[in-house]
Amino acid sequence: MKRNFMVLAALAALAxxxxxxxxxxARDNLKRGVQAFTNAKYPEAVAYFxxxxxxxxxxxxxxxxxxxxxxxxxxxxxxxxxNVRMAENAFNEFQEVLRLDPKDENATAYIxxxxxxxxxxxxAMELQKGDRHQSEEQGSVLHDGxxxxxxxxxxxxxxxxxxxxxxxxxRSPQG
Numbered sequence: 001m002k003r004n005f006m007v008l009a010a011l012a013a014l015a016x017x018x019x020x021x022x023x024x025x026a027r028d029n030l031k032r033g034v035q036a037f038t039n040a041k042y043p044e045a046v047a048y049f050x051x052x053x054x055x056x057x058x059x060x061x062x063x064x065x066x067x068x069x070x071x072x073x074x075x076x077x078x079x080x081x082x083n084v085r086m087a088e089n090a091f092n093e094f095q096e097v098l099r100l101d102p103k104d105e106n107a108t109a110y111i112x113x114x115x116x117x118x119x120x121x122x123x124a125m126e127l128q129k130g131d132r133h134q135s136e137e138q139g140s141v142l143h144d145g146x147x148x149x150x151x152x153x154x155x156x157x158x159x160x161x162x163x164x165x166x167x168x169x170x171r172s173p174q175g
Contacts (some may be wrong), residue, residue, distance in 0.1 A: 027052075046066065071090035
């Protein structure tokens with residue numbers, strides 16, 4: 001009996017230790033992803049953020065950054081399968097952020113922007129209306145232009161349009 005307890009205690013300590021280690025590894029991957037994103041290496045950033053999500057799936061920041069990295073590769077109006085997949089991946093990650101934190105206004109604003117960029121105006125307006133109402137109740141302004149994440153996504157989208165569009169076109173079998 002005492003031996004079983006010792007084995008269980010050792011296993012529990014190992015599990016706790018690996019959880020902490022995974023969180024550290026997730027933060028390291030997050031940091032590397034931010035560096036790649038800052039250097040406009042969006043596919044590399046996605047890989048780091050995906051690894052961070054795998055290591056710590058409950059950390060909303062990793063889902064947010066992954067979604068932004070996908071969104072930064074999305075080119076509004078381009079209908080290639082790869083481009084549509086980027087928008088879907090961004091949408092799914094923002095939905096995961098909202099599952100983890102239903103009050104995350106940035107995720108809702110990004111989903112509205114995705115809808116707007118995809119010409120889904122009814123859905124975009126519905127989300128924005130809800131955001132403004134919720135934002136006014138909390139005494140903050142959601143769409144004030146100083147939001148760092150929106151700036152990152154907008155900068156990334158422009159950069160992807162300028163830099164990634166040609167390389168994506170050359171990689172795409174549809175041309």
